[in-house]
Amino acid sequence: MKIGIFTEAYTPIVSGVVTSTRLLLAELRRRGHDARLYTPRHPAKPIDEPGVSRFPSICFPVNSWIPITVPYSRRLLREIREAGFDVFHTQQPFIMGRLARYLARESNAPLVCTIHTQYEHYVHYVAPTAHRAAKAVARYLVRSFCNTCDVITTPAKGMEELLRSYGVTRPIYVIPNGIDLEPYRHADGAAVRTRLGVPNDAVMFSFVGRLAKEKNLPVVLHAVSLLKSEQPKIVLVLIGDGPERAALQQMAQTLGIAERVIFAGKVPHTETPAYHTAADAFVMPSVTEVNPYAVIEALAGGTPAVAADSFGMREILTHNQDALLVPPEPEAFAEAMRRLAKDENLRCFMSEAAREKAQQYSIQRCAERFLEIYAGAVGKR
Structure with a gap:
């Protein structure tokens, strides 16, 4: 044809x-x-x-x-x-x-x-x-x-x-x-964590995408701020660039979480499988997504998600199986992130479910x- x-x-x-x-x-x-x-x-x-x-x-x-x-x-x-x-x-x-x-x-x-x-x-x-x-x-x-x-x-x-x-x-x-699933079968997440300086015992939450207003990323920064004293091993890695980067960096400083937030910058798409597999969980606070590619890629990397409960997310993710779907508010994101950070068995269960779900895409x-x-x-x- x-x-x-x-x-x-x-x-x-x-x-x-x-x-x-x-x-x-x-x-x-x-x-x-x-x-x-x-x-x-x-x-x-x-x-x-x-x-x-x-x-x-x-x-x-x-x-x-x-x-x-x-x-x-x-x-x-x-x-x-x-x-x-x-x-x-x-x-x-x-x-x-x-x-x-x-x-x-x-x-x-x-x-x-x-x-x-x-x-x-x-x-x-x-x-x-x-x-x-x-x-x-x-x-x-x-x-x-x-x-x-x-x-x-x-x-x-x-x-x-x-x-x-x-x-x-x-x-x-x-x-x-x-999605092309093959690169995720051989991705080296450990090398990414080493390059970023993320300790092996840290719980790494990641975001991959444009740092733009519609992504609603202040919700996640405020969530990390709420958890900074009780969950000292949480690290947030933002992969990507965009018009809101400087404002988000300033917000991290103001909230006192600059040492917990890594701005990794833009990376070639061929490297994103390793970044997904490096993370313990993926965050997506945006409510404007239709069928977000980054979320599907996270599933392929075996990375469960904490995501805003919207139609775009509900069509990909299943609450309490491969994701925690919550209102797009700092308190709700903080509670979901706390739950994953404290429960390694839950993360492992959701990781397997995520990889299985990705086969559909x-x-x-x-x-x-x-x-x-x-x-x-x-x-x-």
Whole structure:
């Protein structure tokens, strides 16, 4: 099958959407399909893998980490038209999505759109004020675009319900994000703990992701502050970077927990399996997640989670089996972290359950489901 994938964000940007898109492209090509990906150029000028082409882009001086596509390239438009794609698949409903829609209509091919994100929770990046109006615009843009597609997919049932509440009427299929499980079978967590200076007898809680407002990380810092006197062996490691890093570092100082919080910075995605296996537990206080890739990766590393009780978490995690799901409040997170820190047997039980759960999220299963969706959409043309 010939598949054109369009996305606003790709490497070297680090995000769950980028990772899931990259793995899907690789798996489709591994199976022999002619899958090609189109994305905007990045200022870092990364060396791309086969099958990736980039449109011109510009970067505005706003608080965003994603280049803005200039959706015109005579060479690439000619290449896309000559490719004769059977299906077009966009990862977002914005500029690249509209380009995919235009080209799909031109070639009478079906258009599949994956909604990964609750965009209304990210409007502060483009509209620092007037959040209410910006959220309404975000909902309108998603609804109006989705209703022009042949098929919508999303990684979570809760997101399907949210899209229906927006007024999306097109067919929606839930396909959880896929993960490459192989690197987790050989990851060396002990080496990571040594490199970070985390003692073997410490209870290491980790977070992997952007240090951004929507991640709600002050909840975890305050939770560590509540535990600092009674649980002296708790260490929090934040893996990643982002616009809130300086503020979080200052907060750790103010709360008197700077020696308990390690800001590990951004690490290559190929190294994250070792960071997950190094941790005793993973924390995710965000309530905006749809099907958080970092949580699935934590499961693959055998790392139980303390997570905010939201639809995105409930669809992946099971309370008291591979996770403790609690309200996104410092006191609730502190109690869950205390429980795990004090009970090694519970951590071991949950670790085994986490590894078993992760098997459900293999990239092979994910790709098979997308191929079924593609074939069904093509068959209806």
